[in-house]
Every structure is written in structure tokens, then in C-alpha cells.
Amino acid sequence: AYLDCSQGRPQTTTLLLLTFIAACCPIEEVCASIVRSHRETSQYRVEELQALRWKLFSREEIHAYQSKSMDEMWQHCALRLTDAVQYVVEFAKRIPGFRQLCQNDQIVLLKNGSMEVVLVRMTRAFNTENSTVFFDGKFAGTELFKALACSDLIAAVFDFAHSLCALRLTEQQVALFSALVLINSDRPCLEERGRVERVKKEVELALSHTLHRDNQEGLMNKLYQKVAILKSLCSLHIEKLRWFRQLYPLTVHSLFPPLYKELFASDTDLPLLGIHH
Numbered sequence: 001a002y003l004d005c006s007q008g009r010p011q012t013t014t015l016l017l018l019t020f021i022a023a024c025c026p027i028e029e030v031c032a033s034i035v036r037s038h039r040e041t042s043q044y045r046v047e048e049l050q051a052l053r054w055k056l057f058s059r060e061e062i063h064a065y066q067s068k069s070m071d072e073m074w075q076h077c078a079l080r081l082t083d084a085v086q087y088v089v090e091f092a093k094r095i096p097g098f099r100q101l102c103q104n105d106q107i108v109l110l111k112n113g114s115m116e117v118v119l120v121r122m123t124r125a126f127n128t129e130n131s132t133v134f135f136d137g138k139f140a141g142t143e144l145f146k147a148l149a150c151s152d153l154i155a156a157v158f159d160f161a162h163s164l165c166a167l168r169l170t171e172q173q174v175a176l177f178s179a180l181v182l183i184n185s186d187r188p189c190l191e192e193r194g195r196v197e198r199v200k201k202e203v204e205l206a207l208s209h210t211l212h213r214d215n216q217e218g219l220m221n222k223l224y225q226k227v228a229i230l231k232s233l234c235s236l237h238i239e240k241l242r243w244f245r246q247l248y249p250l251t252v253h254s255l256f257p258p259l260y261k262e263l264f265a266s267d268t269d270l271p272l273l274g275i276h277h
């Protein structure tokens, strides 16, 4: 009788019961709060990106990017990545349990996971029909990034985007997978690994709960396989950055965003992440 909505409008008792159930199984709460945090910190909404997916750069605009000097284009992408990372930092701070971790561990998780989450989010901004990604307001193919002189990294980034798009994740699954990528208790130099493990278990439960509800349990191990590819992509990025830095030390030192340098280019502390209790 409680669930009777024959009048088309849920009865007060039903609402009370549903509220009671939601309050009792925190897993629904964890899911809802991670999905809400993702939506609030997603930089561009997936609807906006979908609406822009056929807005392509003209030949002249592509040529202008290709004519940039290598250090200019690297600086430009570093800036774009840093913008995106700042939204990921906000997302992390809203994951239940993240802010209760010690400061060192919050920084270790962001240092190792922020780029990975940007790459997961990138798939929302990727058009598999013409292999273009949203960049600077329009959709660009790999050729636009030629001036970077790291076509292997760019090709790997695009290949990853294709492979993750193939899983056709819902926005909720993207949100929960992003949280799982970030809360990784295997990261080096964690001080309270056990606590990170407990937060990770919560997120894993939330993701598997959602996959079960979506009748897609098979996705879980496919997503774990993607985690391995993300790790190799980020190592390739760091390797390329070291190579670039040898060629243009001054550019990295004085023209790259401080947050980018501290996340990807040095082992110093990260006061810029602005995580203060």
C-alpha cells in the first residue's frame, strides 16, 4: 500500500518511506553525492558539448595552431590542462571521505589522479564519428596538435578517448568511475593507506551498485582495464614533459602555470592545491 501511486502522485507515506530507505542505505547517498559533485564541477555540461560537436575548426584555424612554435603550443595545452585540473580538484574535495584524509594523502591522490580524471572527462568531449575533441571552444582532430611534436602522446590520448567512448558510459557511470580513478589506495607515498582503502571501498560499492542497477556488471572489469591504460598515458605525459623541459627550461619555469609544474613537473609540496581544513 505504501508504494501505491495509483493516484499518480506518491502518497506522503511513500515519500516518508523512500526518504527513510535512502537515509538507511548510505550507498544511495554516496552515489547521489558523487554524481551531484561531478555535475557541479564538470567544467562543461555534457549537453553543451553535445550541442557543439559539429563546430569544427576551419582549415585556416588549424593552420594557425600548426604554425605556433612548439613551446607556445605546449604552454597553451598546459594552460588548458591546468584549467581542467582545477575543476577535478573541486570534484575531489566533494567526494565523501576525501576531505577527511590527511593533507599529504589528498595531495598524493590529486598529484597521481587529476590528469587521469581529466582524460576520463575528455571522453564526454570526444566525437568518435570524426575523431575530434573539444578544445578552445571547437572540435579538433589530432592534426591540430602537430606543433607539440609529440604525436605519439596525442595519438594515445585520442585512442584512449575512442576506447572509453566505446563503453558508452552514462554521466552517472563517468562520475563514479572518475571518483574510483582518484581514490586509488595503491598510489606511492600514501601515509594512511588503510583510510584511503576504506574510502575506495565505498566508491567501489557505489559504482558496482550503479552498474548492477543498470544491468551492466560486466563493465566493472572493463573499467579496471582502462585504469591500466590511464596509468601508461600519464607516464607518457610525464616523460614527454621531461623531454620538453630539457629543450625549453625557461618556458616551463616561467611560463607554465604553477599548478601544472607542481602536479606534473616537480616533487616539491603543493601549497597551490588550496586544500585547507
Ligand SMILES: O=C(C1CCS(=O)(=O)CC1)N1CC[C@](c2ccc(OCc3ccccc3)cc2)(S(=O)(=O)c2ccc(F)cc2)C1
Pocket: 042, 043, 044, 045, 049, 073, 074, 077, 078, 080, 081, 084, 118, 121, 122, 123, 124, 125, 133, 134, 135, 136, 145, 148, 153, 154, 157, 158, 237
Ligand atoms: O578534454 C578536456 C576537457 C575535459 C573537461 S570537459 O568539460 O569535458 C572539456 C574538455 N581536456 C582539457 C585539457 C585537455 C588535455 C588533455 C591531455 C593533455 O595531455 C597532456 C599534455 C600537456 C601538454 C602538451 C601536450 C599534452 C593536455 C590537455 S585539451 O587541452 O583539451 C587536449 C585534448 C586532446 C589532446 F590531444 C591534447 C589536449 C583535455
